[in-house]
Amino acid sequence: MGRPTHLSDADVEQFGAELDALRDEVMKSLGKDDARYIYRVLNTQRFSEVAGRALLFAGILPPAWLAGTALLSLSKILENMEIGHNAMHGQWDWMQDPALDSATYDWDNTCPGREWKHSHNYMHHTYTNIVGMDRDVGYSILRMSEDQKWNPAFLFQPFYVLALAAFFQWGVALHDLEWERVGKDKSYAEALSQGRDIWRKVRRQVLKDYVLFPVLAGPMAPFVFSGNMVANFNRNVWSFLIIFCGHFTEEAEMFRIEETENETQGEWYLRQMLASSNVNGSVPFHVLTGHLGYQIEHHLFPDMPSNRYREIGPKIQAIAERYNLNYNTGPFSKQLGGVAKRILRMALPHRRKRKGPMPSSIHHERPAAKTQAQRRTRTNGSAATAAAH
Amino acid sequence: MKPIVRKVLKSSLAKSLTTPLSVDHYLGLIDSKLSVNEPRGRIADVQRQTPDSVTLTIAPNDNWITPRPGQHILFGIDLDGVRHRRCFSIASAARNDRVEITVKRNGDGVVSNFLVDRAKAGQLVYLSHPEGEFYPNVEPPAKALLLSAGSGITPVMSILRSWIDQDCLPDVVFMHYASTDEDMIYTDELDALADAHASLSLVIRYTQEHGRIDGDTLDREMHELGERMTWLCGPSGFMDAAESLLDARTTKPIFREQFEASRREAAQGEGEVHFIKSDVAASGDEGSLLEVAENAGLNPPYGCRMGICHSCKCRVSEGTVRDLRNNEVREIRDTDIQICIHAAAGDVALEI
Numbered sequence: 001m002g003r004p005t006h007l008s009d010a011d012v013e014q015f016g017a018e019l020d021a022l023r024d025e026v027m028k029s030l031g032k033d034d035a036r037y038i039y040r041v042l043n044t045q046r047f048s049e050v051a052g053r054a055l056l057f058a059g060i061l062p063p064a065w066l067a068g069t070a071l072l073s074l075s076k077i078l079e080n081m082e083i084g085h086n087a088m089h090g091q092w093d094w095m096q097d098p099a100l101d102s103a104t105y106d107w108d109n110t111c112p113g114r115e116w117k118h119s120h121n122y123m124h125h126t127y128t129n130i131v132g133m134d135r136d137v138g139y140s141i142l143r144m145s146e147d148q149k150w151n152p153a154f155l156f157q158p159f160y161v162l163a164l165a166a167f168f169q170w171g172v173a174l175h176d177l178e179w180e181r182v183g184k185d186k187s188y189a190e191a192l193s194q195g196r197d198i199w200r201k202v203r204r205q206v207l208k209d210y211v212l213f214p215v216l217a218g219p220m221a222p223f224v225f226s227g228n229m230v231a232n233f234n235r236n237v238w239s240f241l242i243i244f245c246g247h248f249t250e251e252a253e254m255f256r257i258e259e260t261e262n263e264t265q266g267e268w269y270l271r272q273m274l275a276s277s278n279v280n281g282s283v284p285f286h287v288l289t290g291h292l293g294y295q296i297e298h299h300l301f302p303d304m305p306s307n308r309y310r311e312i313g314p315k316i317q318a319i320a321e322r323y324n325l326n327y328n329t330g331p332f333s334k335q336l337g338g339v340a341k342r343i344l345r346m347a348l349p350h351r352r353k354r355k356g357p358m359p360s361s362i363h364h365e366r367p368a369a370k371t372q373a374q375r376r377t378r379t380n381g382s383a384a385t386a387a388a389h
Numbered sequence: 390m391k392p393i394v395r396k397v398l399k400s401s402l403a404k405s406l407t408t409p410l411s412v413d414h415y416l417g418l419i420d421s422k423l424s425v426n427e428p429r430g431r432i433a434d435v436q437r438q439t440p441d442s443v444t445l446t447i448a449p450n451d452n453w454i455t456p457r458p459g460q461h462i463l464f465g466i467d468l469d470g471v472r473h474r475r476c477f478s479i480a481s482a483a484r485n486d487r488v489e490i491t492v493k494r495n496g497d498g499v500v501s502n503f504l505v506d507r508a509k510a511g512q513l514v515y516l517s518h519p520e521g522e523f524y525p526n527v528e529p530p531a532k533a534l535l536l537s538a539g540s541g542i543t544p545v546m547s548i549l550r551s552w553i554d555q556d557c558l559p560d561v562v563f564m565h566y567a568s569t570d571e572d573m574i575y576t577d578e579l580d581a582l583a584d585a586h587a588s589l590s591l592v593i594r595y596t597q598e599h600g601r602i603d604g605d606t607l608d609r610e611m612h613e614l615g616e617r618m619t620w621l622c623g624p625s626g627f628m629d630a631a632e633s634l635l636d637a638r639t640t641k642p643i644f645r646e647q648f649e650a651s652r653r654e655a656a657q658g659e660g661e662v663h664f665i666k667s668d669v670a671a672s673g674d675e676g677s678l679l680e681v682a683e684n685a686g687l688n689p690p691y692g693c694r695m696g697i698c699h700s701c702k703c704r705v706s707e708g709t710v711r712d713l714r715n716n717e718v719r720e721i722r723d724t725d726i727q728i729c730i731h732a733a734a735g736d737v738a739l740e741i
């Protein structure tokens with residue numbers, strides 16, 4: 001639906017300045033407590049992995065298999081969501097610890113870190129929910145917005161979604177091949193070399209979880225194999241659910257390319273806020289989601305250490321309220337219901353309802369008038385550079 | 390770590406089982422000092438010989454390799470959640486299985502002040518393999534001069550201790566300049582060594598009392614200066630003065646170890662520097678790219694600030710840079726450079 005019309009340029013500029021100030025305040029205060037937090041998460045993840053794999057070696061006993069699989073699932077979820085995803089965003093680069101360096105970190109799933117940093121950090125975070133630019137909108141197999149053209153294949157998309165959830169890591173791995181562009185503006189050679197990178201990573205992952213650990217377990221091989229498979233499956237479904245709740249809930253806004261040309265920093269923030277949706281939950285829930293329950297905060301400040309999203313959440317919500325912007329949040333069940341509805345609705349051929357100039361949740365009041373803004377263009381955030389890319 | 394355990398942990402099987410992480414990540418569960426490749430250690434002892442310095446004895450892990458005398462390490466420590474790396478000379482004898490460094494307070498410097506005031510036994514520190522060419526592969530000479538000032542005493546201390554440790558002490562004059570006797574480190578040990586070894590003579594000068602290094606003092610205190618190989622370390626002003634005095638008096642080799650960049654012409658650049666990740670642009674006119682970044686409010690990592698440690702390595706997406714050591718201008722793309730010794734020579738896009 002694009003930018004709400006109740007805000008003037010000056011309002012948007014002021015909005016951006018408030019967010020910049022909040023960001024600076026947090027980034028300046030990073031220190032040992034944050035380091036202690038992430039090291040605790042690292043240790044928990046490693047400990048649960050070692051314990052989980054050890055228990056699976058005794059997997060013939062059902063309680064050991066269950067506990068082992070649970071611990072390994074926990075480890076894989078923590079590693080992908082709270083550690084890998086966030087480290088590759090550069091959230092911990094300020095610590096200068098090579099073990100958390102965004103330039104070299106690679107996560108425990110079939111998608112090579114380098115590929116993912118392109119498709120996710122760059123394409124998705126810069127062009128969030130711009131239909132036609134952000135390939136995370138439907139991952140090129142689903143229809144998530146009225147602005148995507150319908151065709152009969154989308155009738156079956158509820159089934160594709162279930163398959164995607166089960167095999168999410170594989171979907172993510174293949175995602176960056178951008179196969180719909182291959183042979184058009186992307187060469188087969190480029191796709192092939194990417195494909196080789198993916199294959200190398202896939203081979204190592206498969207070798208570890210489905211060959212080496214089972215073989216080492218000797219007669220326990222089937223239990224180790226199945227435990228690893230279930231742990232990967234659990235991680236896939238969990239990350240799928242969290243990620244879909246982040247941008248495809250009912251109220252999440254979609255944007256058209258024309259709406260986002262020459263975006264200023266303030267407008268970019270605005271789009272990030274309106275395109276993202278949060279999920280309420282307890283602290284452990286947030287840790288397990290990699291703090292993507294704070295999707296709005298994450299999209300505003302992708303490189304801020306995740307543990308700080310909890311702290312700034314209420315402040316962001318207060319800013320949103322002052323500017324009469326929708327701070328899209330709700331319990332897991334509500335957000336998930338919204339996602340399901342969107343998937344079902346978009347399976348059917350209908351176009352965007354023209355709701356008038358603005359979403360119903362936004363009112364016409366304006367914050368106090370501000371002086372005329374100077375537009376600061378964000379170099380890596382403007383759709384203009386995108387079009388050139 | 391037992392050699393067999395090490396071998397297993399270094400095997401490609403261990404690598405495949407821990408991919409995409411590494412064995413070290415799991416060893417950390419037992420003790421963060423453990424690693425299959427990286428030298429790390431813990432502070433075993435802390436001595437404060439003077440109010441402005443601290444002497445640390447470090448117990449390294451198995452990855453420590455024996456240095457040559459006078460080499461230095463890139464020492465890393467976590468302060469407030471941030472890993473800092475700085476160069477320090479090894480002061481201990483080369484074959485010592487403990488590593489000793491002595492750190493002097495450097496202005497408001499973060500690391501030196503922390504160590505001098507708050508270093509404690511037990512603390513984990515990151516080491517590097519020893520580096521440096523202060524003591525090239527030469528036979529111990531018949532006659533030597535070890536000449537130092539301030540914290541520059543550390544690498545010559547290592548040379549002296551190594552000679553004694555290996556029973557090959559030549560005829561040595563150990564000449565050191567400290568600002569006052571309060572600032573003099575290693576006093577007791579040097580006195581004891583001079584008492585024990587007839588071929589070692591000490592000349593200790595306090596600049597506040599005796600003034601800076603000069604030719605008269607050298608001629609008066611030093612016998613057979615023309616026959617001595619010299620190892621020289623100290624602040625750059627001291628080294629420059631000492632070197633020209635020595636050049637006039639001896640033709641034997643002079644080896645230098647430098648702790649700080651010698652005063653080059655004020656680093657000047659031109660063009661615009663764009664820090665891509667931080668989305669900040671700054672004029673590249675003044676200083677090295679490292680200084681431009683710092684002045685723009687960024688905190689890129691660094692160690693020596695003089696082009697020897699590679700801590701400041703950073704990727705240039707594209708741009709024209711000048712190497713401040715030889716003024717060579719290069720046009721580069723997707724290349725890592727040491728930003729402490731490069732300035733902009735045109736527009737530069739840096740991945741910071």
Ligand SMILES: Cc1cc2nc3c(=O)[nH]c(=O)nc-3n(C[C@H](O)[C@H](O)[C@@H](O)COP(=O)(O)OP(=O)(O)OC[C@H]3O[C@@H](n4cnc5c(N)ncnc54)[C@H](O)[C@@H]3O)c2cc1C
Nearest residue numbers: 476477478492493495496497498499500501540543648693
């Ligand atoms: C090969 C080698 C061997 C060395 N061996 C030794 C040794 O054995 N013992 C020893 O004590 N030292 C040694 N040094 C020097 C040592 O590395 C430095 O003194 C180091 O301790 C400085 O680190 P720091 O964190 O204390 O200071 P830093 O924080 O790096 O600051 C360095 C200096 O710059 C000043 N400064 C910092 N930031 C700014 C700013 N923004 N603007 C202006 N000034 C600023 C500080 O006040 C300080 O004087 C060696 C150096 C080299 C290269």
Ligand code: FES
Nearest residue numbers: 692693694699729
């Ligand atoms: S800081 Fe050591 S090489 Fe630049």
